Amino acid sequence: MENILLLGGGGRECTLAWKITQSSLCNSLFIAPGNAGTPAYGTNLSIGVNDFAGIKAACLQHNISMLVVGPEDPLVAGVRDFFEADDQLKHIKVVGPGKEGAQLEGSKAFSKKFMERHNIPTAAYKEFTRDNFEDGLTYIASATPPFVLKADGLAAGKGVIITSDVKEAQDAFRSMIMDAQFGKAGDKVVIEQFLDGIELSVFALTDGEHYVLLPEAKDYKRVGEGDTGLNTGGMGAISPVPFADKVFMDKVVSRIVEPTVKGLKAEGIPYKGFIFFGLIKVNSEPMVIEYNSRMGDPETEVVIPRLKNDIVDLFIKMHQGRLNEVTIEHDTRAAGTVMLVAGGYPGDYRKGDVMTGFENVSGSMLLHAGTTTKDGNTVTNGGRVLAITSMGNNIKEALAVSFKNAALIDYAGKYYRKDIGWEF
Numbered sequence: 110m111e112n113i114l115l116l117g118g119g120g121r122e123c124t125l126a127w128k129i130t131q132s133s134l135c136n137s138l139f140i141a142p143g144n145a146g147t148p149a150y151g152t153n154l155s156i157g158v159n160d161f162a163g164i165k166a167a168c169l170q171h172n173i174s175m176l177v178v179g180p181e182d183p184l185v186a187g188v189r190d191f192f193e194a195d196d197q198l199k200h201i202k203v204v205g206p207g208k209e210g211a212q213l214e215g216s217k218a219f220s221k222k223f224m225e226r227h228n229i230p231t232a233a234y235k236e237f238t239r240d241n242f243e244d245g246l247t248y249i250a251s252a253t254p255p256f257v258l259k260a261d262g263l264a265a266g267k268g269v270i271i272t273s274d275v276k277e278a279q280d281a282f283r284s285m286i287m288d289a290q291f292g293k294a295g296d297k298v299v300i301e302q303f304l305d306g307i308e309l310s311v312f313a314l315t316d317g318e319h320y321v322l323l324p325e326a327k328d329y330k331r332v333g334e335g336d337t338g339l340n341t342g343g344m345g346a347i348s349p350v351p352f353a354d355k356v357f358m359d360k361v362v363s364r365i366v367e368p369t370v371k372g373l374k375a376e377g378i379p380y381k382g383f384i385f386f387g388l389i390k391v392n393s394e395p396m397v398i399e400y401n402s403r404m405g406d407p408e409t410e411v412v413i414p415r416l417k418n419d420i421v422d423l424f425i426k427m428h429q430g431r432l433n434e435v436t437i438e439h440d441t442r443a444a445g446t447v448m449l450v451a452g453g454y455p456g457d458y459r460k461g462d463v464m465t466g467f468e469n470v471s472g473s474m475l476l477h478a479g480t481t482t483k484d485g486n487t488v489t490n491g492g493r494v495l496a497i498t499s500m501g502n503n504i505k506e507a508l509a510v511s512f513k514n515a516a517l518i519d520y521a522g523k524y525y526r527k528d529i530g531w532e533f
């Protein structure tokens with residue numbers, strides 16, 4: 110029986126908490142820091158995800174045997190390495206790669222070179238720093254638009270700029286490298302070929318040798334209906350993805366998933382955790398847009414409800430290097446999630462607005478994201494506030510229930526996209 114500490118406080122972690130407590134292998138669950146939804150499943154601890162000393166103290170106090178890392182920051186900062194190097198923590202099963210493996214997400218330049226070494230299909234690219242800044246300007250002037258510029262490091266989903274205007278691209282390039290617009294994350298910039306296609310997210314859990322594939326998903330990144338406006342963390346998600354048929358998924362596995370897992374092993378990079386493949390279908394061929402070293406948010410809110418396996422059992426088998434013994438079972442129904450966000454998001458947004466109407470909801474899971482409890486009320490506390498997930502015979506049916514319930518929750522400045530899943 111495991112005593113589990115889950116790091117994070119978004120919709121992804123609320124979903125993982127919901128799933129973990131259904132396991133007969135879970136003895137106790139703590140969430141750090143959690144949100145207003147997670148106390149339904151475990152005990153919130155007010156510790157930040159990057160506060161390794163605080164996390165250690167909590168592990169010792171609560172006799173933790175498993176650490177599940179939700180977001181990328183602590184992985185890239187080396188939370189696994191910290192646990193492995195500490196005599197009091199090294200017995201704890203950590204779900205998430207070490208610092209080196211997390212570079213798949215933590216450095217665009219690292220991941221591009223990795224894909225190059227292993228012949229994994231991705232956009233052609235060049236990398237630039239302050240040292241060859243002028244070359245970068247010339248490169249943009251001579252390249253074919255649209256230009257895709259990516260800050261090398263973690264930039265909370267904001268480090269990608271796409272524009273067809275040469276001057277705008279050069280200005281953005283200058284702000285990243287010379288004016289540190291994204292801090293150190295922009296010391297290096299990757300400029301890559303624009304890929305035109307439809308995106309999807311594929312998830313594997315690997316023990317470094319074997320892997321299992323979870324249900325695939327598609328998220329809706331733009332804030333506005335019709336996929337317009339600024340990029341967000343994700344305004345909704347669906348699973349399964351209708352165009353991800355067997356022929357396509359076989360290509361994803363043989364050209365992308367397997368070479369990635371084998372490549373990590375061949376390079377001596379141990380990896381025990383989730384790999385999120387951000388893919389794009391270009392003329393029926395899959396290509397990698399990015400890797401993440403964790404689950405997606407809001408993709409988790411549709412992927413995990415469709416996973417029938419005991420997730421704690423999967424984590425234990427992963428730790429033991431026995432994922433080859435596992436068969437993943439999917440719920441054949443579709444899942445759709447609609448994200449309620451705070452007014453103003455993804456720009457400056459409101460916080461602290463009282464939320465009402467939870468009791469009117471039926472037929473959906475309410476997966477809290479940026480919420481907290483204040484004076485006995487649930488109040489908004491982040492850009493993405495609440496994920497509403499429903500299951501149905503198809504995507505339209507699932508989403509219809511989520512939309513119905515989205516209308517019943519109320520708070521000042523409420524916004525959500527009413528067209529999630531519009532293409533299906």
Ligand code: AMP
Pocket residue numbers: 232257259266269271301302303304305308330387398399
């Ligand atoms: P990333 O942070 O790398 O996932 O990029 C954020 C978003 O920018 C992606 O989800 C895509 O919508 C878009 N994007 C990134 N790279 C490319 C590319 N090479 N071609 C077209 N769109 C891209």
Ligand code: GLY
Pocket residue numbers: 328342343401404405406407408
């Ligand atoms: N939904 C995209 C992400 O989690 O990065």
